[in-house]
Amino acid sequence: MAAYSLDLRTRVLADWDAGLKGEDVAAKYRVSRAWVHRLVQRRRETGEIGPRRQEQRIFISSVMGELKSERKAVANAIRSLGAEPVWFEEFGGREEDAEGAYLAEVETSTIYVGILGPTYGRLLPSRMSATHAEYLHAEEKGLRISVYPLDVQDRDGRQQAFLEEVWTFHTAPVVSSADLPSAISRRLARIAAEDLSPWCKLGQVVFRATSVREGGEGITIEADLRSADVAHAISGMAGERWNAFTGQFTWGDRSRPVKVSKIEMTTTASRKRTVRIELEFREGDRDRMIEMSFNGISPEELTEIALKSTLFGQRDQRLARNMGVVSEIPDPFSDIRGRRIADDPLRPLARLLLTEALV
Template structure:
């Protein structure tokens, strides 16, 4: 499934908008947790509620929790657990500390990270002289992993929350996928177990030409990667309609190829396969020496080699990095699911990466293995 040539990424597809109906479809059934100091920000919270309800989603807010037979801090965290998106509004004050030692907002933010919710952070007064020290520390830590938005007015906050929710919806509804060496945004992605169909609006003539070449030259086995799987496929059909000189609506049919056995997973010098995979990735991605010369085979593979040195906008870089890391973990039998992925903004040439996956369970009657967490500073140049 390997192809050493650089990826061809349809970069212009990052700007593809959703229709209002698509946005409402995405919002239906979604829950969005709103986290902030309550008494300080009544107008801001009302504006965020409006932004959430405007897309058909349900805001989860303390004001709506009502009487419960659990403590307030437990009720907050239960709300985070059942939410798809966490919206944090951080201002100058840290807030009263709970028995855990954290403020309610800090505890909710940490819980959202733990459960893998999508994170959207909005900050007022960043760097101001009146900001509490613990609040400054909380924001500095959050900005290591997340791109935050500042706001100075209620109207600006509502507009920025609406924009961020639309971005998250677009990422969910039009996931990036890899076919061979091309990476495109899927408008539709369906599979019946043996055949996968991808509908995409390609805005790169080079990407379109590569797909046509796969069809016309009956390319053999190609790698296919989505956010949830990696497999070998053959492109069996490609139909295109041209909307303009640089826009092609493609319908791509892929037939799954027989898998070449299951990757061997075994202890290595007393290191279990899940810990071995984590250490191997840490050494390759972060330059650590956790395996101390014990790497061999796929453990020497750099999953991000195909994009190193390319100038890729953040809106595209994050999903592409996730695709490549997921492909490495799926193809080598290390992961059953990717549970959390965060790639922070560039700071001094590096980005903080946080990746968590659930390993496969080789025994049907055994408890599921614990998730594996990889975290460190990644350099992509």
């Protein structure tokens, strides 16, 4: 879940200090009462109220024997950026099954970095190499994926097939061993920028904000826009009071029905447009996906069944009994299927579309 903004936290504490009860503060700002009490306790114990810094744990995956120097260089580059490398050289030597140990460490990480050299690696009982198994597990757990095939003369058959599998879903540029640390540093810098500048979707317009501040009555967005088309689309949402844009605003893992109340845009000498958008909350009038249980199946399970059917064509034996409910769920990715979109913007865009459909 995306962290609440400092502005919202300040408002919550101001109302608490003014004597408002925890449940009333929670209702006013649409947060949980438990979160309000945790925030108050944290301020009392530490004096801090801002979002906690989340350290990136970056899992390094590759054949170890032939890539020792590359792995060490990558680990050093990760440390230099203030993140934590997770690699076998530091957590190895356990008595657990080797593949199981690798996968357990993948689950504690936030980013997967794969380095593909000339050889596929020793086969584990799963008939995959450790690198391949770790990659698939990282995909399953929703980690950010960065894979770097090294510029080598000959790649064995299974390794080439693995690389082509990666290329199906990700942009994986070929790099030299010497350029590998700097390539990973640039990638991590982009990820950090994305965390600081969240992707947003206002109606059908997708852009990156420099800040999103949520208050009790609405949301304020600030963004630097370089695309003239995006700037034009946002400007057109202002309108007059009676015909300003109303629709859905989605960011992080949150989505709210809103109405545009004010848009201010300034164009700089470099043709960059700085925009400030003020949104009012409004009552939601769109249909939720599934909110009722059927035949003893919870709404969450029905939604999962429906999404697997819609997105992956996976049929569930319970689907037929609930076809009237499940069949109404649209494909949230219909607008981007078949389009050649680079991995960096594709993943946040897919998250926005899925969040908008589910939340």
